[in-house]
Amino acid sequence: MANRRSVMSTSVEPPSSSNNDPLRELFEACKTGDIVRVKKLVNPQTVNARDTAGRKSTPLHFAAGYGRRDVVEFLLATGASIQARDDGGLHPLHNACSFGHADVVRLLLEAGANPNTRDNWNYTPLHEAAIKGKVDVCIALLQHGGDANIRNTEGKTALELSDSAARPVLTGDHRKEELLEAARSGAEDRLVALLNPLNVNCHASDGRRSTPLHLAAGYNRNRVVQLLLQHGADVHAKDKGGLVPLHNACSYGHFEVTEMLIKHGANVNAMDLWQFTPLHEAASKSRVEVCSLLLSEGADPTLLNCHSKSAIDVAPTRELQERLAYEFKGHCLxxxxxxxxxxxxxxxxxxxxxxxxxxxxxxxxxxxxxxxxxxxxxxxxxxxxxxxxxxxxxxxxxxxxxxxxxxxxxxxxxxxxxxxxxxxxxxxxxxxxxxxxxxxxxxxxxxxxxxxxxx
Known part of the structure; x- marks a missing residue:
């Protein structure tokens, strides 16, 4: 560990600049972000040149480690290898993550950098960011497929080595209440900025302990529901009362949300702690269209809740009761x-x-x-x-x-x-x-x- 840390502490330090050495001048320009000099010095022979006097870093290693986004962008466009490794097996992405350059990290990831690449000690970019407490970088990595469960050579995950600032990101608790509020209110941009695989199914700390999908479904936030489902939201997640998001959508008669949840595998006969199904919720509140949708997808109106009442029993009008019975029989046929x-x-x-x-x-x-x-x-x-x-x-x-x-x-x-x-x-x-x-x-x-x- 100590040797590996000492490697990282000098991994982006270029050798002394020299007016007589074009390569050293290039490395220095990448370090300082002098895009004009970089453009003059880079050509197909130098774009992936190695610092033979140091750790064999490339120009992209230096630019990424020092957070020079413009230089990184230019180097990538000129043919710099995003997969180049230095003597320690570090990629340019490791450098950008270790020093907390979130904008460069996103640029590299969008250009195809592997978020789970490992160095010679099996440290991933997420290990680097977590150890240094780089919150924004951790979020960016997770949003692009970073795996928090990978273990390094010593058997440690990013969470186990994380700084206190980064730990909530890796447990799914970072700005959780903001995420839940974004789901409830339909604030798509804010939701996307905060969302990652570790918090997409977070539960509120109080109240009904709803997930973002519970809130978006209950408040009829169609686009937010779609985004959450695309990012892996669990349609089977239960709140404090055992309700799944489908219960919420059906209770309020949100047809399109109900349809989306079912298409993503929601159980139309799921029961809460009181054995109420989504159809109980819809029928009891005369959500006629939602009732028809549920029945067409296999909902059973004869299932009994804890009061020995079926969805047909709780329908407030005889007309709806007869309709439920008729449609159920028709779908069975x-x-x-x-x-x-x-x-x-x-x-x-x-x-x-x-x-x-x-x-x-x-x-x-x-x-x-x-x-x-x-x-x-x-x-x-x-x-x-x-x-x-x-x-x-x-x-x-x-x-x-x-x-x-x-x-x-x-x-x-x-x-x-x-x-x-x-x-x-x-x-x-x-x-x-x-x-x-x-x-x-x-x-x-x-x-x-x-x-x-x-x-």
Whole structure:
């Protein structure tokens, strides 16, 4: 450790300048930031020249270590190697980090410098910044993929070696309250400046112990929610009451936020400490559109909370209760049709939902099954007999429960009933019945000259 520290203390010191040595003049110009002299002295042969009298540093090592951003930018544009190592294995990024030049650090990172490169002692740039308490540099490294868990040759992480000033950055507590407030208020620029992988899921120290995503979801900050998700915010994080961000979005009826959270893997049936689901939250407050979205994504309105109440039970109006029950049953039938599961189709198939349409895709059970037949190129008609009933009922106007279920019993009890009044030709498939009933849309038509089903 001592030898390594002594190496770092002199790693950017150039040799004495000499008017008779162009290379030493170049190193001196890089040290002082004399961009005019640098431009005169740099050429393809000197841009990556080594200080043979010192630690074999390059011009970029010197410019980075002394924080000369203009010189660094020029050297990079002229072909300076961002991966060059000195005698100690240090890259220019190590130098910039060790001396706290955050603007140069960002420039090097954006130019492709590896934030987790290691020197001969396995110190990363983050080790350098943390040891020296360079807070802004630590943040920049973390925002560009710096790994705080890498251990040096002595087995120490950046956190274990960190100065007291840098430690909160590595624990996720640095300016945490500002970050939470930025998420709540929708201050995107402030959020981006503070956000890094170690604080994206920080919890408030008081109140409900919300995360930034809880606050952004509850306050309908669409863009902030998007930014947080892009930076790794946890959709499953729980606050003090066990609520996930989806509970917050649904409780306040924020449709777009709800949709984003679900697309990023939020559990639509997550329960808080009182077994309330997001659907309980939405239904109890008559968030009708959010309820429909949740149901379309698999939310179960029959789950009971700690008071033995389902989402249907807590809906304040009979109209909403009936809608929840109807949409749930319809989505169950759609899913059964998609899975080609005869048992489930039979369970959920009733005249009131046989023509149920998905609220966002417009799919019906028949569309789902014809999609399956088309994609599989297999005639599954004789195996999925409940579909005959759905296809027939789809153009029976209107079927009564008694006749419908009488037909179903007949169809389920025999391999195929050609004498049924619903079928006049032998060996009809659900698809042909649906076609005759006018329930097959042109967008699913097979290409000319091709067969929808294989033999």
């Amino acid at each position: 759609l899913e059964a049709s998609r899975q080609a599961d005869p048992t489930k189709v039979k369970k959920y198939l009733t005249p009131d939902v046989v023509n149920f349409k998905h609220p966002y895709t417009g799919d019906t059970p028949l569309v789902r099954i014809t999609n399956l037949l088309k994609n599989k190129q297999v005639n599954l008609g004789l195996q999925i007999r409940p579909l005959y009933l759905s296809s027939a009922l789809a153009h029976a106007a209107p079927p009564t429960p008694s006749t419908a279920w009488a037909t179903q019993r007949s169809m389920f009890s025999k391999p195929f009933v050609t004498s049924s009044p619903l079928y006049s030709a032998p060996m009809r498939t659900p698809l042909s019945i649906g076609l005759l009933g006018g329930h097959y849309r042109s967008r699913f038509t097979a290409p000319m000259g091709s067969s929808l089903f294989s033999h």
